[in-house]
């Protein structure tokens with residue numbers, strides 16, 4: 001296990017190699033303008049801060065918060081700006097990161113081949129397939145030699161240092177195709193991430209999971225990324241044994257012709273089958289969808305997007321829209337050189353994403369609309385890193401608003417728990433009946449198009465029994481419980497904030513009622529290790545892969 005000193009050394013090495021400084025002389029005017037604006041605005045939305053930070057882009061993404069704070073101190077020392085505690089406090093807040101009440105920790109697996117041959121995918125020997133060495137997360141991981149313990153420990157410490165609560169951690173494991181790594185490596189990797197959260201070493205993955213139940217940093221969600229053709233019944237069981245709760249899955253297109261032209265190596269039917277299995281296993285399904293692939297047009301992409309929701313076998317819970325980026329060392333680049341491929345213009349992309357967003361159903365959360373690729377790598381085509389904001393402006397001008405979960409989240413707004421209304425949305429997939437139960441405010445939020453979402457639960461009622469999962473063969477399944485609020489300390493009462501007002505319990509009890517009415521005698525939940533005690537207190541017992549409660553009837 002690395003000592004404090006080793007951690008500090010590695011961090012210093014990383015910082016030295018990737019300069020955290022900014023040329024204040026060159027950017028003085030912009031920096032002063034940004035700081036003055038932040039100082040003068042009482043309530044800045046996270047997206048406003050992000051937009052401001054992009055004003056001082058050094059070609060590789062927005063200005064980092066740390067750099068802004070450093071610049072502020074320097075400008076105060078030079079007498080350019082007046083010292084102010086309040087300004088410093090405003091500069092320090094990073095509302096985007098933990099606005100959902102959970103601190104995200106992203107770690108990367110080591111460089112390893114991927115079975116895919118996708119023509120758009122970059123490959124660098126120093127990185128897992130598809131990652132670019134100077135992408136923000138990849139940079140940090142590479143400097144730490146992809147060590148899972150160090151990546152997790154340093155990230156938690158960084159969040160702590162800027163004043164964020166880290167008692168609830170969502171662990172995102174990125175890098176190539178997870179299911180293609182050797183099983184031993186997978187287990188070791190997760191084991192070490194948990195050791196870092198637990199603050200102590202353990203002998204086995206099971207022991208680390210058990211320790212995490214009462215650890216200082218509890219794992220409340222565990223996410224991996226994989227390909228549709230690597231999801232089968234055995235993989236579902238293995239993922240669950242390792243504590244995975246959500247799967248990011250590369251769908252990219254729901255058109256076999258496009259899939260094959262881009263050498264994805266799987267079919268739409270394989271994507272459907274992966275979704276069926278993941279849903280049977282209670283996993284949250286986070287799809288990646290990629291417009292502007294070889295052979296696509298804005299029109300065909302819009303039709304493709306609509307199929308994601310029209311096809312009852314698909315209907316993902318979360319979505320990343322990653323417009324294809326043209327990168328130099330890819331096969332797609334050769335198509336572009338031969339004039340067979342054309343990246344969409346900014347305008348085409350903005351219109352397409354706006355059209356897509358108007359069609360997204362309210363049970364889905366659109367997590368991102370652009371991959372954060374350092375602009376220097378994109379050969380041609382859109383380099384917009386603030387696409388979401390631009391799209392939202394266009395939609396507003398058209399009188400439209402995205403109704404996805406992310407766009408309705410309470411986001412730090414105060415809500416009065418007693419006034420919240422329970423909304424129930426039921427929809428079918430080909431293998432389940434899904435119920436999205438939500439607590440929302442009675443009216444649209446200030447400056448927002450929709451009521452604010454304070455918490456929700458995904459209940460899945462299987463239409464047929466998944467035979468490969470004996471333990472839950474006769475059970476209804478809670479796939480997600482999410483109550484929003486800033487990441488408060490466990491046990492701390494949240495002053496009008498949503499997290500501790502029993503919303504989770506009320507959602508669960510309603511799910512029990514619905515499952516019982518539908519004839520189920522047992523209700524299972526896909527519980528992350530750090531949420532086991534929460535569910536135990538609500539009548540669920542730990543089984544082999546799930547927690548289950550008898551709901552009689």
Ligand code: SF4
Pocket residue numbers: 114115116117118121122129130176177227250
């Ligand atoms: S499956 Fe993913 S990582 Fe593998 S080649 Fe295709 S895009 Fe790249």
Ligand SMILES: [Zn+2]
Pocket residue numbers: 357366402403404405406407408
């Ligand atoms: Zn949205």
